[in-house]
Amino acid sequence: DIESDLSLMANMCCPCGPQPNEPKPVPLSLASGVTTLALASNFWTTRRDEAVRLRMEGSGPASETPITTHQMFLQTVENFGDHPALASKKNDQWEIMTWRQYYEQCRAAAKSFLKLGLERYHGVGILGFNAPEWFISNIGCIFAGGLATGIYATNSPEACQYVAHNCEANVLVVEDNKQLQKILQVKDQLPHLKAIIQYKGELQQKAPFLYTWAEFMKLGEDVPNKDLNDIIDCLRANECCTLIYTSGTTGNPKGVMLSHDNITWTTTTAGNMVHLNFTEEVVISYLPLSHVAAQVNDMWMIMRFAGTTYFAEPDALKGSLGQTLKEVRPTSFLGVPRVWEKMQEKMKAIGAKASPMRKKVGDWAKSIGLQYNYSAMNGENAVPWGFTLANTLAFKKVRAALGLDRCKICFTGAAPITKETLEYFMSLNIPLLELYGMSESSGPHTISTNSDYRITSCGKVMPGCDLKLDKPDEDGNGEICFWGRNVFMGYLNMPDKTAEALDEIGWLHSGDLGRCDQYNFLYITGRLKEIIITAGGENIPPVPIEDALKAETPIISNVMLVGDKLKFLSMLITLKCVVDDDGKPTDKLGPEVLEFCQKNNVRTTKVSEIITNKEPVIYNVIQEGIERINAKATSNAQKVQKFVILERDFSVEGGELTPTMKLKRPVVMKMYKKKIEEMYAVTENK
Numbered sequence: 001d002i003e004s005d006l007s008l009m010a011n012m013c014c015p016c017g018p019q020p021n022e023p024k025p026v027p028l029s030l031a032s033g034v035t036t037l038a039l040a041s042n043f044w045t046t047r048r049d050e051a052v053r054l055r056m057e058g059s060g061p062a063s064e065t066p067i068t069t070h071q072m073f074l075q076t077v078e079n080f081g082d083h084p085a086l087a088s089k090k091n092d093q094w095e096i097m098t099w100r101q102y103y104e105q106c107r108a109a110a111k112s113f114l115k116l117g118l119e120r121y122h123g124v125g126i127l128g129f130n131a132p133e134w135f136i137s138n139i140g141c142i143f144a145g146g147l148a149t150g151i152y153a154t155n156s157p158e159a160c161q162y163v164a165h166n167c168e169a170n171v172l173v174v175e176d177n178k179q180l181q182k183i184l185q186v187k188d189q190l191p192h193l194k195a196i197i198q199y200k201g202e203l204q205q206k207a208p209f210l211y212t213w214a215e216f217m218k219l220g221e222d223v224p225n226k227d228l229n230d231i232i233d234c235l236r237a238n239e240c241c242t243l244i245y246t247s248g249t250t251g252n253p254k255g256v257m258l259s260h261d262n263i264t265w266t267t268t269t270a271g272n273m274v275h276l277n278f279t280e281e282v283v284i285s286y287l288p289l290s291h292v293a294a295q296v297n298d299m300w301m302i303m304r305f306a307g308t309t310y311f312a313e314p315d316a317l318k319g320s321l322g323q324t325l326k327e328v329r330p331t332s333f334l335g336v337p338r339v340w341e342k343m344q345e346k347m348k349a350i351g352a353k354a355s356p357m358r359k360k361v362g363d364w365a366k367s368i369g370l371q372y373n374y375s376a377m378n379g380e381n382a383v384p385w386g387f388t389l390a391n392t393l394a395f396k397k398v399r400a401a402l403g404l405d406r407c408k409i410c411f412t413g414a415a416p417i418t419k420e421t422l423e424y425f426m427s428l429n430i431p432l433l434e435l436y437g438m439s440e441s442s443g444p445h446t447i448s449t450n451s452d453y454r455i456t457s458c459g460k461v462m463p464g465c466d467l468k469l470d471k472p473d474e475d476g477n478g479e480i481c482f483w484g485r486n487v488f489m490g491y492l493n494m495p496d497k498t499a500e501a502l503d504e505i506g507w508l509h510s511g512d513l514g515r516c517d518q519y520n521f522l523y524i525t526g527r528l529k530e531i532i533i534t535a536g537g538e539n540i541p542p543v544p545i546e547d548a549l550k551a552e553t554p555i556i557s558n559v560m561l562v563g564d565k566l567k568f569l570s571m572l573i574t575l576k577c578v579v580d581d582d583g584k585p586t587d588k589l590g591p592e593v594l595e596f597c598q599k600n601n602v603r604t605t606k607v608s609e610i611i612t613n614k615e616p617v618i619y620n621v622i623q624e625g626i627e628r629i630n631a632k633a634t635s636n637a638q639k640v641q642k643f644v645i646l647e648r649d650f651s652v653e654g655g656e657l658t659p660t661m662k663l664k665r666p667v668v669m670k671m672y673k674k675k676i677e678e679m680y681a682v683t684e685n686k
């Protein structure tokens, strides 16, 4: 039982218990006594060793004294050193590390990195699933003056090489033999690499540059404290400490340089905005840590507020997350839209099997939940008749079944989510709070809070930050531009790309389109970076059209609109199917499609059969969905003329989706080039 674990830990280590909400005055002593900034005149740089000017202001949240990540860690250790920091499962038991132990481990790792020859401003690449070792390597690297660099575990050997080479990694930390083999394939093309550490399992081969985690942690035992402290004292809040590589929806990954201040200021500001409480927060780490959202949420935010991070099992997204949620019962939970959609699909499937009576009760409760939450959202706070009963009969039970019973904040972010999913969770009295931002804004830029949110809006800009809509059209839609201490330093070694993202005065151009309502809630309305410009010159944002079809036709899993530089719009469509244990989509139809087929007397169970037989019922229902969305199109050019059903659904493993489930449009275009050409060729022949 985790709760008793936690209180036991707290009681054992600190008889008077931590003082929630009362951080003591902060002594920035120990290794670093001063908060000085490195000299800098520009807001941006593309050099690993150059500092930037911070976007500080004379008063308000943007005026806070900048601190390094090390100073932030020390504050937590000095105030809450005995509070549980990390929890991971070993032999079916949660093993807990306190903030002080965690800090000591990071120092030990830092010393070992120094021993291995980590040079200042060089990378340590970390490749693997979320684990204490992932955090310790990351922070140890920063303490030792390196640039911590997460690498997506799903990357191919070539993609790993690209990142490791780009950050001039001296050391790579890999999860297991599978990841190690990928690196060994490209090791010859990594001239800066000196050592590889494997943090799980036994090494299946020996080599002088290979270390197990235990060997690695011992390496630096004889490195004097002073050597490490001297480096820590050199760290400056306006210098780079970590690199976040973008996942490639827009082309080759770019190394987003984040400063210490980017991280420490953003976590403080965002955490305060959502009212995180010192020592009370518990999160589950399961989303890829190389992505900014998970890293900031699981590692930095929890450090700032002295919370506890529980690590999920590597098969979290294949099913075990549900069980971990029930065990840990987090106080806040961040899901990308696909995670929420999956939960929704599962609950709907269970609901569909319920008795007619239960279904009726469920529908009734959901209508009450929706009413209640819309009213709360609008600030009216009307409690509909029957709410208390619905809460007892349905909402509390659902929350407990999901492990969300003590969850105060359910976040969604990193990609667009549909109104249907948002309403579904609202109807269960679980309003999802949307966040918006990018790697280049150290994670969040706008945030929804429990007391201030609007459905389909990404919330309001963080205090101390600014937002402007560049070149707005007549409806007020313009390119969303960011200002604030969360704005990144630049892309490593990419002056041209940096100049595209940051204008002359330092505004970050997001490439997203949005508008604000009268209350300053931001709504994302499209992505300039993926806008389709047809051969006729019409600019068409694909996402609203794709979402509209998905909402019309629930048997569809993914849609990609095609039409850039082409005569008309078409669609690549995939059907919902069963996913195997490795996350790969199979040929088997998903339960929703199967049910639809059965209802319509179609005797098929496979995607391939539907395509081979050109199954009229399926093709017609999609055609009808398209006709309905076409009827609402604002111009003829916005109408979809053709579609093709693909044999295989999109997936991270297949390479069509990023690890946060965003569509890699250029990759899909390439993969299905022939099919696309066929759609357009047939018309031309006609």
Ligand SMILES: Nc1ncnc2c1ncn2[C@@H]1O[C@H](COP(=O)(O)OP(=O)(O)OP(=O)(O)O)[C@@H](O)[C@H]1O
Pocket: 245, 246, 247, 248, 249, 250, 251, 292, 412, 413, 414, 415, 416, 417, 434, 435, 436, 437, 438, 439, 440, 458, 510, 511, 512, 524, 527, 658, 660, 662
């Ligand atoms: N709540 C949201 N709603 C809609 N879109 C969002 C939301 N949050 C983030 N995004 C999208 O994600 C983008 C940021 O993506 P991120 O920085 O995570 O990059 P990435 O996926 O790693 O890679 P790439 O730069 O290749 O897209 C934003 O510019 C926006 O388009």
